Amino acid sequence: MNEDIKYVPEKLKAVIHYIISKCGLNHNVGRTVMYKLLYFSDFNFYELYETPITGEKYIKKPNGPISSHFLDLKEELISEGKIKEDVEKVIDYNRYRYTSLKEPDISCLNENEINVIDDTINRISTMSANEISDYSHGDMPWKVAENEEELDYEFVFYRDPEYVVREYDE
Template sequence: MFNNEKMKELVSYIISKCDYKNSFGKTVLYKLLYFSDFNFYEIYEKSITDETYIRRDKGPIPKHFEIIKEELVNEGKIKEEKEFVINYPKYKYLSLKIPEIKLLSEEELEVTNTVLEKLSKMNATTISDYSHGDMPWRATKNKEKIDYEFVFYRDDEYSVREYEKET
């Protein structure tokens, strides 16, 4: 079942770690959330937040993001800035308070930090293209819910779990 408070903590945490990066915006945030949840699921067979991710043209998006974002803005924890770049809206997120980590476990933070290390330097186009190679996104029809179980069919480039070799 979707964990609203844990999702807020994860969103706030990722924003606090990435808000200074020029390429960090809504698209990058969406993919960092997706890979944190799905990589954790591949390793531990459960999601961090139980968020539902939807397959879209530019990659997976978290279903409850707008609700979570509004709550964090109203609580004074983050700020959303919108600017137009060549008639296209660009959303930037800033952390206003150091996130209190009460719900995220050490393992969840470790997986998230690994995702941030590997992917947070990417811009929106690069991380979207990267997400298109991941089996859960590839195996899902557009606008449908992405099944976490597809992580067990990932290519080596995306897989984060140590599987025993067959002899």
């Protein structure tokens, strides 16, 4: 699918830590919201600049796109003492909470990348897990993918108006 897109683990790790440092303490930001903030940061950046921030592969799941490498990188951040994860049992599922323990190193991110991540956080980080999942289901890359399939960055150019982040000439 996205053959010429290169996955850069250091950047994804920096973005995960940055997002947690910015909004991890919000009561609604658990794993589902984290997945969507990562997805929209990468895909919005792709729409604007025709390259993703991290090159991460996002997979279509019933609750929306998920990051292929989030769990591994989250464990690295925990073992490095940079973040902590709290797990709370809620009826029939686990609720995950993330806290940043150190200032994130975002030296691998440029100003445009940070601006798009911040814009994504400002737009959708207050949504609940259910709201942000439903919202992600309307985005074209998720809509056209089969279940368990990788989402294609190119479909951002076919987004419905409410998802468009780029100014297009009429």
